[in-house]
Amino acid sequence: MTTASQTMQGLASAKDLFALTKPRVMSLVIFTALCGLLAAPGTIHPVIGFTAILAISLGAGASAALNQWYEYDIDAIMKRTSQRPLPAGRMDRETALHFGIGLSVFSVLLMGVAVNWFSAIFLAFSIFFYAVVYTIWLKRSTPQNIVIGGAAGAFPPAIGWAAVTGDVTLMPVLLFAIIFFWTPPHFWALALFMNSDYSKAGVPMMPVVAGQRSTRNQIFAYSLILTAIAIAPFALGLAGSVYGVAAIALSLIFCLLSLQVARSKTTKPDEMAAEKRLFKFSILYLFALFAALVADRMIFS
Template identity: 80%
Template sequence: MTIASTSPYKLASAQDLFALTKPRVMSLVIFTAICGLLSAPGSIHPVIGFTAILAISLGAGASAALNQWYEHDVDAVMKRTANRPLPAGRMDRETALHFGIGLAVFSVVLMGLAVNWLSAGVLAFSIFFYAVVYTIWLKRSTPQNIVIGGAAGAFPPVIGWAAVTGDITLMPILLFAIIFFWTPPHFWALALFVNSDYSKAGIPMMPVVAGRQSTRRQIAVYSLILAACAIAPFMFGMTGVVYGTVAIVLSTAFAFLSFRVALSKTEDPKKMKAEKHLFSFSIIYLFALFGALIADRIILL
């Protein structure tokens, strides 16, 4: 006789656990962390450097898992997130919670014991900021969610820098500022053409609350602040001409695309070419800008 299982829990697959870490988002986190680590003065043993990046990756994965644990109801409503493990019913919430907390604790302890406790402390704060301050507090309560919450994604280069130097100076703060001010134009450009998803889910993204035209103007303003932050390391003599040239050219292009968005009047998501171009370029922008930072560092060695 076969006894049917009465357990309320679902056995999560390795594939779904991996999906819970948001690997596409994690790739940007890993890249900017590596850039922060490689651009820092001094040197770090390759094994310790690898361990630092691993800890940062696990911390980012923990943040993503805790985010999806809390937002399972919202993800179920939105078309682009409905197939994630929790809303699709392939995993129970308790598994996601335990997985997220376990990864978070392990990543911070690993960073502290293998690298240094300053980088571990910043990593712990970044996980807390994303999971609690952004996900639980800001995201459903204010249209400034992305503005303030952008800090969560801006910590990786700071952690990478601190892993090498054991301190935090002006340069990692500027790297933090670049990602911080890049985040609103990047996500608002996306929100402009998936506005109905956020509205349906009751998330007060800027286009939902302030309207598309106000959001477009704010994108243009943030692009100018971003340009100033991106060029600042070169202007302050912290980088060489390679980074400076790339920063000026890319930031000019970013501002141009942002002002095209600001001048756009279309309300039909299918016709929002300017918004889609900016969103796509914003991803290239950040990868290329931080890549130029490393190229510049290699040339100066």
């Protein structure tokens, strides 16, 4: 028997198309891209700046749609993702694919025509990296998926910077590196208390493949590298004391929380308070660090 939801499958609702862009992830992309744009030397007309952020956001939404088009099978297995439009049966795969490709092309053209073609190519590469390199190639084949795939999420501030300057210098590379080295401890903290979900779906996340002990040690190791990179803009004279104080204080807390995770021996998700604390703080960390960079730029320029 054909149900109402099945007959409606050919016509996805606007709400589900919006959900396909992973709006919560997009908010972090918008924020970091905006910070890259505001921290860049030089000026950009507000209309062009707004268009650049819009294009980056649409590109991120397109990547998310393509990601869900490809991952509909494992999304259906994992509790966290089972209510997304595709696994829940509210949209067919073809719609998601067309939406993702259409949005990708539109975002890149918008960036190229309105802002500059360097940042447009940069944006196109970031969409390709997330949709093809991370989603299709790496995610299901290596436990290093998050490490290399993290690069995709690290592009927005560098693209925001490139929208203003038309090039990439050491500072946007450092902003890229901050998100790149932030991603593994952030996602592995989540993977530790969501371990059963990932192993059920057959995704080779680090705790599934290398075990909890190795993952905990690597979280701490990455937090130390992250600290060094987060402080680097201040140490190299590329950012002022407002950013420097914030980077040192935030990174110190990040390291302490990572150390708690590294020392923990619990294997039960319900008892993983330290892992949940690190996961929550890692989101605040990134927002606060980039906000401090912009505040620093506003004060000292």
